[in-house]
Structures are given as C-alpha cells and as structure tokens.
Amino acid sequence: MSIEALLEQHPDLRHFLYIRGFLVTSHPGISPEGFPFFGAWKHTELNGVHVWAHPLTGFHFVSDSHRTCFLLGHAYNPFTMQTDEQQLLEPLLEHYGTDDFYDHVDQLTGIFLLGIIEDSQLTFLVDPAGMQSACHGLVDGHFHLASHPQMVADLHGLQMDAFVTRLIEYKWYRRVMGGYLPAALTPFSELKRVVPNHAYVTSFTDGTTEHRRFYPIKELAEVASRSEYEDIIAEAAKILQSNMELVTRKWPEPWISLTGGIDSNTTFAAANGVYDKVRAFSYLSAPKEVPDCEAAEKIARRFGVPWRVFRIPEDTSGLDRFDEKAAIIRHNNGYVALENDNELRKRVALEADCPAEVEIKSWVSETIRAYWYKHYGRRTMPALSAKLFRNLYKIFILNRGLAHEIDQVFAEYIDEFEYAAVPRQYPPADLHFNEVTWGSWGGLNISEMKFCFDITIIYNNRRFLDLMFKVPLEKRISDQHHLDIKRYLNPELSDMGIRVVNLKETRFRAFALNVLFTINSILPGGRAWS
Incomplete structure (x- = not known):
C-alpha cells in the first residue's frame, strides 16, 4: 500500500x-x-x-x-x-x-x-x-x-x-x-x-x-599551558551551562535523555542550577541498556531530578498501529535509513508514552571527543583523501568495485567542499564525523526522532566547538577535557565516578575495527590531498 x-x-x-x-x-x-x-x-x-x-x-x-x-x-x-x-x-x-x-x-x-x-x-x-x-x-x-x-x-x-x-x-x-x-x-x-x-x-x-x-577557516592556537587549558575548560563549561539555562527558559519542562555515558553525564552536569526545572528519562529496549538505566536513576535521584524509564516492548503487538507508523517513518527517511524493528519500536513507543515536549540530547559532543579515533583504536589518522573518507564511512573490503565508486564520490565531495583549506587544528577525521556522519546520518536520525518530540542539543555551537578544538588531540581522545568540564560544572556528580562504557568503545572491538581499517587503507583507493 x-x-x-x-x-x-x-x-x-x-x-x-x-x-x-x-x-x-x-x-x-x-x-x-x-x-x-x-x-x-x-x-x-x-x-x-x-x-x-x-x-x-x-x-x-x-x-x-x-x-x-x-x-x-x-x-x-x-x-x-x-x-x-x-x-x-x-x-x-x-x-x-x-x-x-x-x-x-x-x-x-x-x-x-x-x-x-x-x-x-x-x-x-x-x-x-x-x-x-x-x-x-x-x-x-x-x-x-x-x-x-x-x-x-x-x-x-x-x-x-x-x-x-x-x-x-x-x-x-x-x-x-x-x-x-x-x-x-x-x-x-x-x-x-x-x-x-x-x-x-x-x-x-x-x-x-x-x-x-565559512567554517572552520581560521587558524586556532593549541593550548600551550595548564592555565590556558583551565581557561578553555571554564569558558566551554559556561557556554553549556548558559545553553541549558536558555533551554529551561524556552521550554517549560525540558527532558534530558540520561544514561551513564560521558556525553549525557556532562549534559546533566550543565543543568546544575536548574535541576528544579528539568526532568530526565531513559529507555530500556535491550538487556545491555540496564546498566545505563541504573546509572541514570542513581544520578537523577542524587540531584532531585524527576526521572522515568520507558520500557520498549519486545514485540509490536501492544503498539497501536505499529505497521502504519513504521511505514510513515520509513517514508519520511526516503527508504535509506533501513532501521531495524527495535529502533522503530523505540520511536513508536516513545511517541505514545513519553509526554516530553522537547528532549535535550547529547549529540555533537562526540565531534570534539575524536570519535573516529576511539572507534578505530587509533592515535593518528591517515592524511586527507577520498580513501580516508570512504574508510570512515563504510567497510568495502569485499566489494572493491563499490569502494572505487565511493572513492570517486568522496573525491568530488572533498574538492567541492574545500576540505583541503581547513586549518590543521581541525583533523579531517573529525570534520568527516561532523559534516558527513552527523550531517548525513545524524540529521536523518534527528528528523526521525522528531516523530516523538522536538530535539535540542546544547553542544551544537561553533564557538564551543572552536574552544574544544584548541585542546590537544590526545586529551580529546582520552576524554580528559570532557571529564574536566563535568567536574567544573558539577564536582559532586564528578565525584560519583559513574561512567558506563559504550559497548562500541571496548578495546577489543576497537582493535578488530582497526585491523579492518588498516586493511581497507592498504588496498588500492583514491588519491590523497597535500
């Protein structure tokens, strides 16, 4: 139909x-x-x-x-x-x-x-x-x-x-x-x-x-001293805190999507001072999410923030007109997201059960956390090239014909969108994550999530991103800057020592993915940019 x-x-x-x-x-x-x-x-x-x-x-x-x-x-x-x-x-x-x-x-x-x-x-x-x-x-x-x-x-x-x-x-x-x-x-x-x-x-x-x-086109000076670093952390933290205050002014009762992860922990820390004006929620759709829900409940309870967990049904039988709503979601996405049933059940269930007008989401934070470096367990990345962008996009080891076609797509894209002119303090892998992964995958998913409620993101600010790109890469890979921002915003939350590690960030997974990344890099591909 x-x-x-x-x-x-x-x-x-x-x-x-x-x-x-x-x-x-x-x-x-x-x-x-x-x-x-x-x-x-x-x-x-x-x-x-x-x-x-x-x-x-x-x-x-x-x-x-x-x-x-x-x-x-x-x-x-x-x-x-x-x-x-x-x-x-x-x-x-x-x-x-x-x-x-x-x-x-x-x-x-x-x-x-x-x-x-x-x-x-x-x-x-x-x-x-x-x-x-x-x-x-x-x-x-x-x-x-x-x-x-x-x-x-x-x-x-x-x-x-x-x-x-x-x-x-x-x-x-x-x-x-x-x-x-x-x-x-x-x-x-x-x-x-x-x-x-x-x-x-x-x-x-x-x-x-x-x-x-128009961004990023200005050279940034990497922080050169401990005092400079502390000033950067304070300035970045104040932007997040101001954003959170503005969110509570703009919406009467915004809901923080809360887990035990570092991104949403820092978002929650930014609400310090307006905890009486926000709510928090988590969802439980698989056993692996139980530790996140337990951590979220502990954090919210400690600071007096109302918290709810939404249990996503394991099948669609209890969801009103699931097939019809799922068909609309797929159509909205142009049939390219190819969501699994679990993701679709989340959307349909949250739309029906969660009364939030707006969710405070912790995305974009990963841009300045050097996501691709962590994902592939790497301290460095190859130089800007179509092959690099293809390797970060998908794995094409067994389909070299398609790999070459993707190389051509990215070669034209890199030229057209001026990546070679980007200052060195913004690594190509991070720009790929921000403008390709977030811009394509992220935008697509945010549009899909708006099926449930509106979304806002306090990290999505260019001046904030600039401050974080002044931080040395090794601190961004280790998340030290994120931990320091959280401590600045809410020392008590920092002292709780709660951090649930994403299963996608485990060392063995990163090692295995790095092997695939390295093989993909060795196999013939596109040209490099100087």
Whole structure:
C-alpha cells in the first residue's frame, strides 16, 4: 500500500508525515490540499519565495525594505542570553553582507535552517553539525529547499537514484553507524544534501546554486599551558551551562535523555542550577541498556531530578498501529535509513508514552571527543583523501568495485567542499564525523526522532566547538577535557565516578575495527590531498 493510500485510510496519522518539516521553494504551483500537506501546513510567501511549514515547525522571520531573514527550527544565543528567534534574527539581518555576519551566526545554538532573501537570490545554511537535515535542488524548473528529500519526490514523482539503490542493497550498508548516504548524496539525483558550515547562494534568475565554506577557516592556537587549558575548560563549561539555562527558559519542562555515558553525564552536569526545572528519562529496549538505566536513576535521584524509564516492548503487538507508523517513518527517511524493528519500536513507543515536549540530547559532543579515533583504536589518522573518507564511512573490503565508486564520490565531495583549506587544528577525521556522519546520518536520525518530540542539543555551537578544538588531540581522545568540564560544572556528580562504557568503545572491538581499517587503507583507493 502506498503512503498516500495509507493516510487516506488513517487520516489521524497524517500529521506524522514529514513531522516538524518544511519546504522553501520558488514553485508557485504547490497545492496546500491533498497529499502530502493535506491542508494542514502553514504557507507564507516572502519576497516571492514560498515557505511551507508543518504545524509543529518553528518559523520566524524579520524584514527590512529590501531583504528578509528567516529561521526554520529553533535557536538560542548563550552569549547574549536570548531565546526569541525574532530578536536573534535582527542582528543577522542588519549585518548580512558584512564581515560581522558570520560572527553572529557562530554564536547560535540550536537545530535550524537559516535563510536570507534579497532581490532574486536566497542565501541559506544549517546549524553547525547539520542536525537540521535539509536538501536542495532544481526540480520542475523551480528551486526547492526541503527538510526531507522524499517530500520533493512526492510532489514531483522523483525516483530513487540507481547508484543509491545499489548502495543500500550492499550487505554491509547498515554497518558503521547504520544506514546513511555518503558525501552530499540524497536518495534522488535531482537533490543534494545541505552540508553544514557552508553558505549556499541560489539565484532565482538562472537557477544556479553555489556554496562556500565559512567554517572552520581560521587558524586556532593549541593550548600551550595548564592555565590556558583551565581557561578553555571554564569558558566551554559556561557556554553549556548558559545553553541549558536558555533551554529551561524556552521550554517549560525540558527532558534530558540520561544514561551513564560521558556525553549525557556532562549534559546533566550543565543543568546544575536548574535541576528544579528539568526532568530526565531513559529507555530500556535491550538487556545491555540496564546498566545505563541504573546509572541514570542513581544520578537523577542524587540531584532531585524527576526521572522515568520507558520500557520498549519486545514485540509490536501492544503498539497501536505499529505497521502504519513504521511505514510513515520509513517514508519520511526516503527508504535509506533501513532501521531495524527495535529502533522503530523505540520511536513508536516513545511517541505514545513519553509526554516530553522537547528532549535535550547529547549529540555533537562526540565531534570534539575524536570519535573516529576511539572507534578505530587509533592515535593518528591517515592524511586527507577520498580513501580516508570512504574508510570512515563504510567497510568495502569485499566489494572493491563499490569502494572505487565511493572513492570517486568522496573525491568530488572533498574538492567541492574545500576540505583541503581547513586549518590543521581541525583533523579531517573529525570534520568527516561532523559534516558527513552527523550531517548525513545524524540529521536523518534527528528528523526521525522528531516523530516523538522536538530535539535540542546544547553542544551544537561553533564557538564551543572552536574552544574544544584548541585542546590537544590526545586529551580529546582520552576524554580528559570532557571529564574536566563535568567536574567544573558539577564536582559532586564528578565525584560519583559513574561512567558506563559504550559497548562500541571496548578495546577489543576497537582493535578488530582497526585491523579492518588498516586493511581497507592498504588496498588500492583514491588519491590523497597535500
């Protein structure tokens, strides 16, 4: 059964289709009625550009005599302590076209797409790690900028790209972070993913879109003394603490997703001072998650934060219309995530049972924790190359033909998105994790999680990331900087000594993966960049 037919039979499920999504387009002929908007989406015309927003999508804009600045999603500023998007947009509108514009952009935390319409062109960008997924392209002679590629496909009858079809059928496609597409690919050749830290400019006159990197482009000086390091830790901790305070101002009762891991521990520490304004939750979907739940309960109880555990059913029999809701989730993702039933049961169960309006998630933290180095048990990484990016993406040891095709995809991507110009203090492996893994896999998954509730991430701030990239790599690999931030924010929590090690971080697993990584690096591949 098609999704359109399914939603005709279950009209009360229509709001789940592209939930919290958006479409920005020059196309004047999009119908508000019927599939996929069903007359429920908000429509606004700005300077001849049509903005369609799901009823739960935040949409804000300010205008002057010749331009409009808008934001889809949410943002807050830990330096000015502002949570109102209208106020946040005003300096961006004022400074657009000047050197100060990106300084203001870099202050923002949140999950968002930012756009500026001036004359016959649109400038747009996404949050630092691409947690707001977005794609762009020229379809039916008109520009489209959408949260979900499948939405554009539904509107214009696009078919999945043949290469993508072959890739997702590869038997190891779901290994290494799960199913997601490499580089800037989407399921459809007509659309490309919006890569974080690049400003895109689209001309409505000739239909062209260009982009340039605006971050990271400035050299950073690595900390050279203990006092410098302590200052960095204090400054970074204060950004997280300010972000957490802003979250409690923006939402009446935000929920922290809490485990025994270092990321959510540090997030919980950042709430020190506002523990009376937050709640915490964990979910239990497999026996391996019991230690995390026990640790979360102990932490929450110690600091008086209300905590709940949501037990995910082992089968779908008790979940209302699971098959129908799972079909919508798969459709929203464009059929490339290939989630297992356990992940889908989590989404459906949490949507039904968890009353949270917003989850405070601890993602993006891994960017500055040198995730790929830990994952593969390495102290160093090879130089920037298409082969490196392919090896970090998936394992292709037994399919060299597909490996070479992925090399070509990444070779073009590395050139197009200016990775060779990135300062040395931002290692290629970390940039890959932030802009490819987070930007593609992460954005896809955040969009999926919005099926349950809204998501915010206090680490998703470029100034915070810059501070952490000043820390020596060995401290980032060891997580010493994270532990020091947690101690700064909440010494008592630090003294509890709670840390549940992710099964993916065990030494033996890292050793085995490093063997595969090394073999993959030795086998023939793409060219290197100097």
